[in-house]
Amino acid sequence: MSSARTRLFQTESFRLTAIYAGLFVGSMIVLSALIYFIVAQAFEANLLRGSDDDLLAIRRAYNSELAKKPKKAVHEATEMIDDRLLATDSQDAFLLQQGARTRITGNLPLMTPRAGEQRFLSPLPITEGERSEHVILGRGEFLGNGLYAFVGRDLYAERAAEAKVLRTFGWVLLASLVAAFAGGLLLSQSFLRRVDAITNTCRSIMAGRLDDRIPVHGSRNELDNLASTINDMLDRIGVLMESLRQVSNDIAHDLRTPLAHLRYRLEQARAEAKTAEDYAGPVDAAIADSDALLEMFAALLRIAQIEAGARRAGIEEVKLDSLVARASDLYKPVMDDAGHPFEVHLSPCMATRGDPQLLLQLLTNLLDNAVNHTPAGTGIALIAEMDGARPTIAVVDQGPGIPIEDRQKVFRRFFRREQSRTTPGSGLGLALVSAIADLHGAEISLLDNRPGLRVVVRFPEAA
Numbered sequence: 001m002s003s004a005r006t007r008l009f010q011t012e013s014f015r016l017t018a019i020y021a022g023l024f025v026g027s028m029i030v031l032s033a034l035i036y037f038i039v040a041q042a043f044e045a046n047l048l049r050g051s052d053d054d055l056l057a058i059r060r061a062y063n064s065e066l067a068k069k070p071k072k073a074v075h076e077a078t079e080m081i082d083d084r085l086l087a088t089d090s091q092d093a094f095l096l097q098q099g100a101r102t103r104i105t106g107n108l109p110l111m112t113p114r115a116g117e118q119r120f121l122s123p124l125p126i127t128e129g130e131r132s133e134h135v136i137l138g139r140g141e142f143l144g145n146g147l148y149a150f151v152g153r154d155l156y157a158e159r160a161a162e163a164k165v166l167r168t169f170g171w172v173l174l175a176s177l178v179a180a181f182a183g184g185l186l187l188s189q190s191f192l193r194r195v196d197a198i199t200n201t202c203r204s205i206m207a208g209r210l211d212d213r214i215p216v217h218g219s220r221n222e223l224d225n226l227a228s229t230i231n232d233m234l235d236r237i238g239v240l241m242e243s244l245r246q247v248s249n250d251i252a253h254d255l256r257t258p259l260a261h262l263r264y265r266l267e268q269a270r271a272e273a274k275t276a277e278d279y280a281g282p283v284d285a286a287i288a289d290s291d292a293l294l295e296m297f298a299a300l301l302r303i304a305q306i307e308a309g310a311r312r313a314g315i316e317e318v319k320l321d322s323l324v325a326r327a328s329d330l331y332k333p334v335m336d337d338a339g340h341p342f343e344v345h346l347s348p349c350m351a352t353r354g355d356p357q358l359l360l361q362l363l364t365n366l367l368d369n370a371v372n373h374t375p376a377g378t379g380i381a382l383i384a385e386m387d388g389a390r391p392t393i394a395v396v397d398q399g400p401g402i403p404i405e406d407r408q409k410v411f412r413r414f415f416r417r418e419q420s421r422t423t424p425g426s427g428l429g430l431a432l433v434s435a436i437a438d439l440h441g442a443e444i445s446l447l448d449n450r451p452g453l454r455v456v457v458r459f460p461e462a463a
Contacts, residue, residue, distance in 0.1 A: 017184030024176060032169040040162055044137060047153040048117065051138045054084060054092075054151040062143045074098075074147060078105045081149075093122065093136050093152040106150075108136070113148035115140055122154070135159070194223045198230070210238060262289040318356050320349040320391045320459070324384040327363040331382075334367075339376035347385040349392075352459045354440045362436045365429040366395040366455055374399030378452070389461040398452035407446040 061080040065073040081094045082105055095106035103110050108122065122136045138152020197215055204212045213234060214227040269282035328344040335342035363382075370380045374397050383394040402410060411434040437444050437457055447454040 017180060017187060021177060021180035021184070024180065025173060028169070028173050028176065032166070032173075035169075036162060036165060039165060040158070043158040043161065044155075047137055047155070047158070048139065051151040051153060054094075055139055055141050055149060057084075058096075058149050058151070059141065059143060062147070066144065070145065074104070077143060077147070077149065081105050091154040091157060093138060093150075093154060095148075095150040097148050099146045099148075108150065108152075111150065113140065113142065115142055118150070118152070191223075194227075198227065205234065210234075210241070258289050258293055262286050262293075265289070315353055315355055317351045318354045318359060319351050320359075320393055321346045321384045323356060323359055324363065324382055324393055327360060327367065328382050330364070331367050331371075334371060335380060338371050340371060340374070341377075341379045343379065343381040345381065345383045345385070349384050349386055350389075352391045352440070354459070358436045358439065362433050362457070363393065363395075365433050369429055370395055370397045370399070370453075374452070387458055391459045392456060394454060394456045396449055396452065396454045398449065401448060401451060401453045402446060410446070411444075 058077050058080050062073045062077040065076050078096060081096050084092065085094055085107060093106075093108050095108040095111065096104040097106075097110055097113070098104060100113060101110065111120075117137075117139055119135065119137050122134045135155040136152040137155055138150055140148060140150040142148055201212050201214045213231045216224055216227050216231070218224065265282040265285050269279055273279045273282065324344070325346060328342070332342060367380070367382070374380070379398045381394075381396040383392075383396065385392055385394075410430050412431060434444060440459060442457050442459045445456045445458070447456060
């Protein structure tokens, strides 16, 4: 149980949540401090405005009688303060004193006369029933003839409001921390479940269950994208392993016959040959069989190198129409010798990225297939054109064609239809064509030419 908790706290999602929670808490503290400062300043400014208004009223009352009867002026100021004490709440603080020793009226004790803003602890409770000392904020003013007036406000209510604001911020901060912690745990648990699913699937595949795949939730988040990518990779690996198994089976099947022929000829020569001339025929046949086997392995090696991307270094700009014209020049004599009418249709094609030697190999393999698997007198055409924005080449014949059910099989290594087993070849020509097309990101389509076959290779859109 402790290890599971440790895993939760060590997950990247929990770390990120903790970082974001720390940033949020720091931001909340700074924001709370700013709000507290602004609110406190606003409260105090409002209290000082009230004190200024009361001082103004006291000064006016005092000045109204000062010119006629100075003693009555003091009386007027005293009555104004007494009226304010009766009319206002208990948070107001007033003091009217003569000099530094004579207190005339108010609810504050004698104080040192000083004009302007003052803040001090009140020795007497302003709020009825309160025993604690309160902070008084107000202004003092000299009215004349040593008469000093002070009006202030008890900051008890302000301090209570500020404390309430701070408590509210504290609860909000605590709730945010709890929510962040809970969210971090939930995210960590969800993250761990997805990671465990990926880990278990990988271990299952390592144990031999190659068909297992990582579950995808359909949320299209990062883990879903990772799971989809890994599943695609596993599908690709499965296809390659199936291809490898098929190749192994095909090699075992297709190489058995020529090796058996080779062994038979050598055994026959050993048993029957008496002279050098008797040995010459079987040895020549054995050499021819060995050459065919070496060519077969060379073709397999080329296919493996191309599928591994070993020829990507030779990629350059290639004009397909020029490449097709070169292939047609090479194969025109071959077509004439085989008795095939040969047509070439060239349209201006945009350049594509590719290896010119491999693309020429692709064309020659397709033309070889057309020559070897169509009767003499069958027309063959080589075409280069644009299919929208995609450069395209096609080899078209009027031969027997390929049935729909075999059109994907012919790209497998060593696959040969029954009708083709009497013709030269190893069944690797179209497999090499497929590998070259995949290297260049091209698509191969086998279409019905009615009669015959149309092999179309579409390259990616030209830049």
